Amino acid sequence: MTHLLEVRNLETRFFTEEGIVHAVNGITYTLNEGESLGIVGESGSGKSVGVLSVMGLIPNPPGRVTAGEVIYGGRDLLKLTPSEMRRVRGHEIAMVFQDPMTSLNPVLTIGRQMTEAMELHLSIDHETAMKRAAELLSMVGLPNAADRLNDYPHQFSGGQRQRVGIAMALSCNPSILIADEPTTALDVTIQAQIVDLVKRLKEKIGMAVIWITHDLGVVASLVEKVAVMYSGFIVETAPVHELYQNTSHPYTLGLLESLPKVDAKTKQRLIPIQGLPPDLLKEPRHCPFAPRCRYAVDQCWEENPSLKPVAPEHYSACWRWENARQDARQRMMTIGEVA
Amino acid sequence: MSQTNTASNGTPSSQDSITEVKPLIEVRNLKKHFPIRRGVLQRQVGAVQAVDGVSFNIIKGETLGLVGESGCGKSTTGRTILQLLSPTDGDVYLNGHSLTEMGRSELRKQRRRMQMIFQDPYSSLNPRMTVGNIIGEPLLIHNIGNAASRRERVQELLKLVGLNPYFINRYPHEFSGGQRQRIGVARALATNPSFIVADEPISALDVSIQAQVVNLLDDLKSELELTYLFIAHDLSMVRYISDRVAVMYLGRIVELSERDEVYDHPLHPYTQALLSAIPIPDPFKEEKRQRIILEGDVPSPANPPTGCRFHPRCGYATDVCRVEDPEFRNLGTENKPHMAACHHAEKFV
Ligand SMILES: Nc1ncnc2c1ncn2[C@@H]1O[C@H](COP(=O)(O)OP(=O)(O)OP(=O)(O)O)[C@@H](O)[C@H]1O
Ligand SMILES: Nc1ncnc2c1ncn2[C@@H]1O[C@H](COP(=O)(O)OP(=O)(O)OP(=O)(O)O)[C@@H](O)[C@H]1O
Ligand code: SF4
Ligand SMILES: [Mg+2]
Ligand SMILES: [Mg+2]
Numbered sequence: 132m133t134h135l136l137e138v139r140n141l142e143t144r145f146f147t148e149e150g151i152v153h154a155v156n157g158i159t160y161t162l163n164e165g166e167s168l169g170i171v172g173e174s175g176s177g178k179s180v181g182v183l184s185v186m187g188l189i190p191n192p193p194g195r196v197t198a199g200e201v202i203y204g205g206r207d208l209l210k211l212t213p214s215e216m217r218r219v220r221g222h223e224i225a226m227v228f229q230d231p232m233t234s235l236n237p238v239l240t241i242g243r244q245m246t247e248a249m250e251l252h253l254s255i256d257h258e259t260a261m262k263r264a265a266e267l268l269s270m271v272g273l274p275n276a277a278d279r280l281n282d283y284p285h286q287f288s289g290g291q292r293q294r295v296g297i298a299m300a301l302s303c304n305p306s307i308l309i310a311d312e313p314t315t316a317l318d319v320t321i322q323a324q325i326v327d328l329v330k331r332l333k334e335k336i337g338m339a340v341i342w343i344t345h346d347l348g349v350v351a352s353l354v355e356k357v358a359v360m361y362s363g364f365i366v367e368t369a370p371v372h373e374l375y376q377n378t379s380h381p382y383t384l385g386l387l388e389s390l391p392k393v394d395a396k397t398k399q400r401l402i403p404i405q406g407l408p409p410d411l412l413k414e415p416r417h418c419p420f421a422p423r424c425r426y427a428v429d430q431c432w433e434e435n436p437s438l439k440p441v442a443p444e445h446y447s448a449c450w451r452w453e454n455a456r457q458d459a460r461q462r463m464m465t466i467g468e469v470a
Numbered sequence: 471m472s473q474t475n476t477a478s479n480g481t482p483s484s485q486d487s488i489t490e491v492k493p494l495i496e497v498r499n500l501k502k503h504f505p506i507r508r509g510v511l512q513r514q515v516g517a518v519q520a521v522d523g524v525s526f527n528i529i530k531g532e533t534l535g536l537v538g539e540s541g542c543g544k545s546t547t548g549r550t551i552l553q554l555l556s557p558t559d560g561d562v563y564l565n566g567h568s569l570t571e572m573g574r575s576e577l578r579k580q581r582r583r584m585q586m587i588f589q590d591p592y593s594s595l596n597p598r599m600t601v602g603n604i605i606g607e608p609l610l611i612h613n614i615g616n617a618a619s620r621r622e623r624v625q626e627l628l629k630l631v632g633l634n635p636y637f638i639n640r641y642p643h644e645f646s647g648g649q650r651q652r653i654g655v656a657r658a659l660a661t662n663p664s665f666i667v668a669d670e671p672i673s674a675l676d677v678s679i680q681a682q683v684v685n686l687l688d689d690l691k692s693e694l695e696l697t698y699l700f701i702a703h704d705l706s707m708v709r710y711i712s713d714r715v716a717v718m719y720l721g722r723i724v725e726l727s728e729r730d731e732v733y734d735h736p737l738h739p740y741t742q743a744l745l746s747a748i749p750i751p752d753p754f755k756e757e758k759r760q761r762i763i764l765e766g767d768v769p770s771p772a773n774p775p776t777g778c779r780f781h782p783r784c785g786y787a788t789d790v791c792r793v794e795d796p797e798f799r800n801l802g803t804e805n806k807p808h809m810a811a812c813h814h815a816e817k818f819v
Contacts, residue, residue, distance in 0.1 A: 320743055
């Protein structure tokens with residue numbers, strides 16, 4: 132089967148005065164048509180750099196994609212010229228940025244910004260584009276959408292800007308929408324609106340979605356499969372139900388353990404992940420999680436484990452995944468996870 | 471005015487045991503409005519009604535959670551209680567003494583007993599001061615002890631929050647987010663306060679670090695018999711740490727009761743929507759549950775809607791909601807009050 136998008140061994144580095152930042156260290160994943168993938172991990176784990184590399188948006192210098200392939204539509208996107216890449220961006224793969232102002236030009240009206248891209252990529256006239264822009268804005272739940280086309284970005288609230296960003300990303304019917312933490316700056320109720328919106332759009336127009344977040348809750352409600360990143364590596368990936376039911380990496384387990392149960396009747400003490408986030412200036416030789424891992428043995432310090440299948444469609448990069456899985460199952464039982 | 475009717479403030483009343491009735495903090499009809507000024511003359515053209523008449527008690531030793539959307543007035547409530555902002559109206563009592571009527575020097579004395587932990591561990595610590603000076607600053611301000619005893623106290627505090635006392639001469643940038651938040655906690659504890667306002671103490675931290683700080687706050691509470699006002703927008707953390715929970719919307723408290731009561735039987739439609747929006751980190755549960763998706767944006771506190779402030783976004787709103795401000799009333803029992811401000815709350819009892 133051919134995939135819509137195939138990322139192979141992607142590696143991105145930043146060459147800075149302090150040294151080489153090993154931001155993304157050979158990640159591999161696939162995305163099928165209409166499928167949704169969640170990328171989770173703590174701050175600095177390489178989630179944004181990973182997708183910016185796919186989009187050809189790594190600032191060079193200091194950054195560079197140093198290895199790998201990004202196969203989309205039979206071509207390696209990493210080999211495209213800047214102008215070819217510009218066509219792919221927006222038209223075929225669109226992105227909603229962590230900070231909505233990144234994608235909005237403060238001195239142009241929303242209408243102007245939305246129609247420009249559509250006229251370019253969809254070859255439609257200005258009037259049709261304006262009509263479509265208004266439709267998109269009301270689709271993302273903006274009240275009096277048609278009247279707001281003449282407003283500037285600063286006239287919108289944070290949540291509204293985020294929705295304008297989504298409308299813009301959707302304007303050229305992309306086959307892949309990449310959303311980089313589009314909800315962290317938002318309130319829970321607005322966040323729920325946006326998650327709900329993307330879910331409905333995904334079903335309606337069959338677009339594939341990559342959703343980046345550090346919130347395991349958002350992932351659980353939105354995506355079909357998950358890649359967990361740590362220190363620039365994908366350390367575990369699986370269909371979402373499988374990941375929660377058969378957690379097979381100590382870091383994923385650690386993330387789940389540090390969250391309180393929403394509906395817990397008795398107070399279970401939280402189990403934090405000990406230690407500090409990794410230093411990306413060091414070349415990773417051992418398992419990147421070893422310094423914080425309660426399962427670590429000598430082997431973990433000698434050799435960095437690669438992703439290996441632990442169940443159908445389920446991969447873990449851990450020498451001791453079986454032990455972690457056993458404890459994860461035990462935990463499910465003790466917290467009274469009666470199905 | 472009648473004798474303070476504690477039940478109406480969502481605090482269990484027990485007339486007989488005098489010791490129990492006394493709350494540590496009483497907040498009465500507290501208001502904080504920020505003037506909006508325009509033009510060269512800076513004439514006042516309106517006011518942001520950030521906090522608009524909130525009343526509640528906090529009993530000694532409890533943690534009261536305060537939740538609500540961004541901009542609803544949580545931080546302003548916390549700061550106004552501590553008199554870091556002067557209230558526009560209303561009063562705050564600490565152990566029965568009015569803080570607003572207190573003279574300057576008396577208030578200064580009382581301040582030692584009330585401290586604040588701030589939201590952002592990155593900007594709330596002065597980057598040019600050593601950790602020792604940051605933590606010891608409140609001691610200096612309040613003229614407590616001498617240089618040697620202060621240093622000793624700082625080392626003790628570092629140990630208390632799980633940091634190496636050896637760090638005393640380091641600077642904030644040498645610490646991680648979680649460690650910096652511990653420094654903030656140590657600083658808040660320096661003067662031996664009995665009451666702490668923790669304003670989103672974990673929001674800026676990574677999930678893997680949040681649990682460390684929450685556990686620390688929990689341990690310190692029992693060890694030092696602290697009382698907390700815990701402000702947050704992460705509803706699952708609030709449930710985890712609080713004894714009672716207050717839900718705020720546009721400058722008002724709309725619901726207040728015991729934690730499980732609020733989470734299991736929410737009586738206000740806003741609370742219901744808020745709870746239904748919590749992302750649950752479990753795909754099996756997510757599939758089964760029904761979300762209430764609110765329409766529209768949060769209105770501006772400079773121009774709050776008439777009647778019930780929630781009515782433009784509420785699925786249950788009727789004519790009365792559009793014109794009449796609902797009373798904050800007890801729909802629970804006297805011993806287990808469940809306060810809510812909704813005309814139709816009976817529907818949900
Ligand atoms: N322009 C840059 N120059 C140098 N280092 C960079 C640059 N951009 C990113 N990095 C580094 O790359 C690493 C990965 O960053 P990235 O933004 O992908 O993290 P993230 O997982 O998206 O985190 P967050 O959750 O905070 O958004 C970080 O250590 C970051 O400091
Ligand atoms: N110094 C100030 N001057 C004018 N308006 C203010 C001031 N401080 C706060 N406000 C306004 O008062 C309202 C309440 O703000 P507050 O910071 O208390 O909200 P919050 O509930 O703590 O929000 P968040 O969750 O974003 O921290 C907001 O509309 C805010 O813009
Ligand atoms: S490989 Fe070793 S150190 Fe790495 S996660 Fe597994 S057990 Fe822990
Ligand atoms: Mg990022
Ligand atoms: Mg605040």
